[in-house]
Amino acid sequence: MDAAPILANVRRLIDLQPDEEQAFLALLQPRQARRKALLLEAGGTCTESLFVVEGCLRSFTVDADGAEHVLSFAPPGWWMADLYSLVSGRAALLNIQALEDTQMWVLSRPDQETLFAQVPKFERFFRILVERSLVSYQQRLLDQTTLPAEERYQKFCSYYPSLVHTLPQKQIASFIGVTPEFFSKMRSALLRRD
């Protein structure tokens, strides 16, 4: 599998010497998942971070009434994990599923710790990655209570531009926190207006 996308992803934030690059690549495992495959189930333990090369993953929870709530998507170039479980070793809160046939690089938590020991600047890489992710979740939490659904949809479009026309509408509706019916009406109204 192609290592160029994950190396480009890392190099956006830290410089890598050839030996550091080799140490990193030696710790990655390639993996394929079929569309709809469940890569992590809530209640299980998340032991790895996934970097998407092709395809798309989503993370979601299922509430007491059986309804799904999408937390995030990972198109190519994005990382995905249940960070709570990964960090604490406790039961995962999230399900992670492939929305399409997906190719990814897998970095297990033990291998990530090995990486930190061998190439400490990866602490910096993951710190910045997590900082950026934290900022986006803070903003989404505020948006959820302060912005109308239409503006939350526009933010989704700028956050995940590659997904606007490829994802099933019900997945986007769940991400922005509205019913598929409401989303469909809102989107029609937006398209008429454009």
Added chain:
Amino acid sequence: MDAAPILANVRRLIDLQPDEEQAFLALLQPRQARRKALLLEAGGTCTESLFVVEGCLRSFTVDADGAEHVLSFAPPGWWMADLYSLVSGRAALLNIQALEDTQMWVLSRPDQETLFAQVPKFERFFRILVERSLVSYQQRLLDQTTLPAEERYQKFCSYYPSLVHTLPQKQIASFIGVTPEFFSKMRSALLRRD
């Protein structure tokens, strides 16, 4: 000002040698803020992280209608910043205000970068701090759409136990995303039930 709380906070996650401890403390500035003092205004630039020793800070936004929305609190032992602005150098989205007379240690972003260069294991400290914070925001975002206000209040109580009886009710109401009137009724019902 007492350095013991911030050293204890750091030592929960990384070991410090005496010289590393000195390098860290040399980069901290003590600061006092009066109750209601605004430490950061949305639109300004956040250039520092604040560690609360005594008192309490809150971060909040003001929406188009002038209503305040609390994002987070920082009682003693907690860190506070507008991470978006701190990391990007762009205009802050949050306001940060002292809810009581507050004593804190200040670590400026340039000093934090100096710290990372002098004592690289602080990359690890802040990575883990941000990871934990990210996990809590992911969970709050899901809670906001899946849990009733009563359960969100119970989560607030376990997340910030020291604040349950000390914060003004309208601050807690804003944090869990309900009106002060609704919160007051809900809390009375909970107290009657106990």
